[in-house]
Amino acid sequence: MEKTNSLTKSELKKASGLLLAISIIFVAANLRAPITSVGPLVSYIRESTGISNSVAGLLTTVPLLAFTFMSPFAPQLARRYGVERVILTALIVIGIGTLCRTLSSSAALFGGTVLIGLSIAVCNVLIPSLVKRDFSGKIGLMTGVYSVSMNFCGALASGISVPLARDAGLGWQGALSCWLILTALGILFWLPRMRHSRLTNAEQAQVNTATPVVKPWRSPLAWQVTLFMGLQSFIFYNLVAWLPEILNSRGMSDDSAGWMLSLIQFSMLPFTFVIPIIASRMQSQRLLVIITTLLYVIGIGGLMLDGNHLVPLWSVLIGIAGAGSFSLAMLFFTLRTRTTHAAAQLSGMAQSVGYLLAAVGPLVFGMIHDVTGHWTVSIAMLIAASFLIFMFGMGAARNRYVGDV
8 A cells, every 4th residue: 555655656746747847848938939920020010000110120129128127137036926926927927918919009019028028038037947946857858848849939930920910811910919829828837836836924034044145246157157148149149130131142032041040940949959968967068068169150150151052051050059059058057056046046147148148239230231331240240259159158168056166
């Protein structure tokens, strides 16, 4: 009888872990799609609302600025109210923001975008700390799982938004509202987690007192992780914004140029899953940093060469490098900290600075092109960023912890 009870408890524990993993996957699925679904629909939105090109461009910039603003506050919210409650609230607000964006009003469109950006920022920061807390023995696997979910849904959203709006006859409002399905599933699977957040005031005070306060903003290691995170975001969002334009200027058709951008994103998917698993089993991740840098330099450098026949190869190499840098950045939040709260603090700091770089990067990239009249210097800037990724990555990859003397 005791053996049967023991097996039952073991099975219940496994089932609970599986349900938590599934709930994290559905939360992660909401962290890119509401943003990447907007870019392909900008022309439809502009024609419908009458806003200018520059104002329409803010629809993709505003969420990144929201990430910058909100990320540092997410650890404090989790510390005070509990991770589960804060994530559930964020999912609900994502749903509200999505509904706002479907209204025939520019104010509602931008207001909903701000709500979505702030809420996604909270989840971006807290998911790595949640993985550290509940999957301490499978950090690499779970980092890979939620990263793939996030990036796959983001790539899918950018690919099917126009067909939904145009071919399915839903219009841009209907195409954006379709992602409410993901949000509803996220809330549904997250609700059972709420029983884990029911702490009394006394218990919560004890947790807050017992958790050591780490000050990542004063840590050289934290800054290395932060700049590694920021520079990989800088490269990715510059390419998202400008790669099609670069390829168009070299004679590639609009459709083919768009497919090259999609190729980068889909090339990332398998490596986004595999690399965290490999990296979590290594004492130092410096070898992966070296490989990532080489792939970036070769892939981005290839864009300087004449002719378009090798562009698919350069796109694949950039995609693999992007998967390596993104996966390592997410993993460093947990590997370079000792506690769940410290992981949230480091994640908040890194994502705040990182997405600020991501927001200003495309602007700087475009300004350089306007001044020089060609893309060479702008692309060279991305190669320089790759070398900086190597420099800061070699420091971030050391087997050390933020907060240690």
